[in-house]
Amino acid sequence: MLGEYPISGRRAVDISESVERAVGSGELSPGQLLPPMRELAERLGVNPNTVAAAYRTLRERGVIETAGRRGSRVRPAPATTGRNRIRVDVPEGVRDVASGNPDPVLLPPLAAAFAAAAAEGDHAPVLYGEDPVEPELARLARAGFDADGVPDGPLAVASGALDGVERVLVAHLRPGDTVAVEDPGWGRTLDLVPALGLRTVPVGVDDEGPRADDVRRALQAGARALIVTSRAQNPTGAAVSATRAQALRSVVREHPETLLIEDDHGHGIVDVPLHPLAGATRHWAFVRSAAKAYGPDLRLALLTGDDVTVDRVRGRQRLGPGWVSRLMQRALVRLWADAAVDTRAVAAAYGRRRNALIGALGRRGVAAHGRSGMNVWVPVPDETGAVARLLHAGWAVAPGARFRMGSPPGVRVTVSTLAGQEAEALADAIASALGPGPARSYV
Numbered sequence: 001m002l003g004e005y006p007i008s009g010r011r012a013v014d015i016s017e018s019v020e021r022a023v024g025s026g027e028l029s030p031g032q033l034l035p036p037m038r039e040l041a042e043r044l045g046v047n048p049n050t051v052a053a054a055y056r057t058l059r060e061r062g063v064i065e066t067a068g069r070r071g072s073r074v075r076p077a078p079a080t081t082g083r084n085r086i087r088v089d090v091p092e093g094v095r096d097v098a099s100g101n102p103d104p105v106l107l108p109p110l111a112a113a114f115a116a117a118a119a120e121g122d123h124a125p126v127l128y129g130e131d132p133v134e135p136e137l138a139r140l141a142r143a144g145f146d147a148d149g150v151p152d153g154p155l156a157v158a159s160g161a162l163d164g165v166e167r168v169l170v171a172h173l174r175p176g177d178t179v180a181v182e183d184p185g186w187g188r189t190l191d192l193v194p195a196l197g198l199r200t201v202p203v204g205v206d207d208e209g210p211r212a213d214d215v216r217r218a219l220q221a222g223a224r225a226l227i228v229t230s231r232a233q234n235p236t237g238a239a240v241s242a243t244r245a246q247a248l249r250s251v252v253r254e255h256p257e258t259l260l261i262e263d264d265h266g267h268g269i270v271d272v273p274l275h276p277l278a279g280a281t282r283h284w285a286f287v288r289s290a291a292k293a294y295g296p297d298l299r300l301a302l303l304t305g306d307d308v309t310v311d312r313v314r315g316r317q318r319l320g321p322g323w324v325s326r327l328m329q330r331a332l333v334r335l336w337a338d339a340a341v342d343t344r345a346v347a348a349a350y351g352r353r354r355n356a357l358i359g360a361l362g363r364r365g366v367a368a369h370g371r372s373g374m375n376v377w378v379p380v381p382d383e384t385g386a387v388a389r390l391l392h393a394g395w396a397v398a399p400g401a402r403f404r405m406g407s408p409p410g411v412r413v414t415v416s417t418l419a420g421q422e423a424e425a426l427a428d429a430i431a432s433a434l435g436p437g438p439a440r441s442y443v
Contacts, residue, residue: 007035010046015054020063023074034064034072060175062194075194076405088387090396097426098398100234102269102374103416106349107295108340110331117330132314132323133157136333141288141302150286151279154310156303156317157324161263161289162188164303164313165227166196168285171312172259173198173224180218180226182210184377184403184410186234186265189227202405205233207371209240212247219251225259226252230274232266232292232373235403235412237354239266239372245275252280259309260284268293270372271347283309290332292374293341300328350374353415353423360427366434374416380434383409389433395426 006022009015022028034040037055041048055072058064066072090096138155146152158164169179175197181189183202193200201223203214210228219226228248231239240248252258260281264274267288278286285305290298303313317323335341354370361368361378370376380386380400387399390411400410411430418426 007040007044009044009054010050012050012053012057015040015044015046015051016057016061016063019054019058020061023063028074030074030076032074034074036071060197062197065199088391088396088399091391094391094394094396095422095426096396097413097415097418098396100375100398100412100414101296101416102292103349106341106346106416107293108335110295110298110335113331113334113338113340114327116334117327120330121327126326128322130326132317132326134326134329134333137302137329140333140336141304144288145286145304148274148276150274150276150304153304153306154314156310156313157329158287158301158303158313158317159321159324160291160299161265161287161301162192163299164285164287164289164301165189165261165263166192167313167316168259168261168287168303168305168309169193169196169198169225171309171316172283177225178218178221178223180215180223181405182227182229182233183405183407184235184400185227186229186263187402190403190405200405202407204407205236205238207236207238207369208244209233209238210244210248212244212251215248216251216254219255219258223258225261227261227263228277230262230264230266230276231270231272232375234265234373235375235398235400235410236377237370237373237375239270239272240275240277242273242275245277249277249280252277256282258283262286264288266292266373268341268343269346269350269374271344271351272372278305282306285309285313293343293346294332294335298328298332300324300332350416353418356423357413357415357418357427360423361430364427364431366427366431370415374414376413376415377410378413378430379408379410381409383411386411386430386433390429393429393433395429 006027008018037051038048041051059066064072065075088098133155141155178199178201179193180203181200182205201218203218204211252260258281260277262278269292278284283306285303287301287303289301354376357376358368358370368376368378383400387397390397398412
């Protein structure tokens with residue numbers, strides 16, 4: 001230990017690891033100032049270059065940030081802590097509307113699809129060196145992309161949407177580069193970017209998607225990449241409208257070297273049309289996950305993009321896992337071929353539940369957002385107090401801090417399993433929770 005700083009070690013790797021351990025345990029908190037490099041070197045009895053190397057490693061891992069003469073600080077949301085720690089523990093008897101999970105009743109049975117895929121594998125096993133993409137899956141995926149106006153491009157299969165996003169970022173960016181991200185946005189994306197040693201710049205979101213002026217400012221300030229959620233944005237339910245898509249395409253065309261990544265988060269569970277931005281820049285990727293419609297454990301996402309991007313993704317994939325299980329790919333083909341998910345029915349079910357809650361809140365004078373998907377975003381003046389009061393009233397909602405950088409506080413309500421008159425009861429509880437009262441810690 002080093003006085004007030006829990007930092008130790010003689011080698012750069014030991015020093016950086018001790019800082020990461022301290023951040024992970026909470027001994028070093030977000031925003032805390034680290035000692036100047038020369039001062040730390042003197043206290044540890046090492047060369048200043050050793051400390052400089054340790055700090056450089058920590059910056060590349062997204063643990064700390066350096067602002068010139070103002071010194072180095074623990075990042076406000078370091079990758080070692082993770083936003084999943086900002087959560088509500090749901091006691092027995094409390095209704096959980098915080099999880100972000102789909103309704104299990106609306107998920108298709110998987111047994112027959114996997115049995116058919118396994119039988120096909122017994123007949124024609126997939127061996128090393130074969131195509132990493134199931135041909136029939138590629139055909140069906142391409143047909144779907146064509147129908148939605150996604151430009152033609154080669155195809156890759158990733159282990160879920162976030163895996164695809166990570167692979168695309170790594171294919172083009174280097175530590176220190178800046179990525180424009182939605183705020184509020186998907187908490188795991190907000191953690192992933194700094195974990196890769198990249199910097200984040202927030203872009204505001206409304207019901208129609210990222211705000212074009214915010215995107216313009218971020219790109220003008222040097223952001224090298226932009227991540228956009230097309231539909232069912234998590235946590236706000238935003239969906240990129242035709243008008244907003246036109247404005248965003250205009251902005252990104254002014255910066256043709258921007259890496260554009262689109263996450264079609266709501267594929268299979270929404271009834272709003274897709275308005276893709278893909279193709280507006282030189283390098284782009286469009287990711288479509290099967291998780292929300294077919295089940296979170298079906299870790300499979302389809303990825304298309306420009307030739308260079310997809311070639312880099314597939315090349316790096318070959319050096320790691322090689323490919324995503326063709327057995328799983330064949331099962332998804334069977335699910336698609338059998339129309340195992342009635343997209344319109346699923347979208348309508350989630351839409352009724354969203355609208356029921358938003359309408360009930362509106363009648364109580366509470367504004368809420370949820371244009372698509374399975375979540376509703378409720379702005380609140382006191383996030384901690386609202387979450388605590390709702391928990392006391394028997395409802396567990398997700399703290400907005402999991403999804404925010406600089407945007408105002410709010411709570412996310414997952415409506416996927418909300419039934420009958422629950423919307424009215426929950427709206428009553430939310431309206432009451434927004435009133436005056438003591439704040440409590442929910443962490």
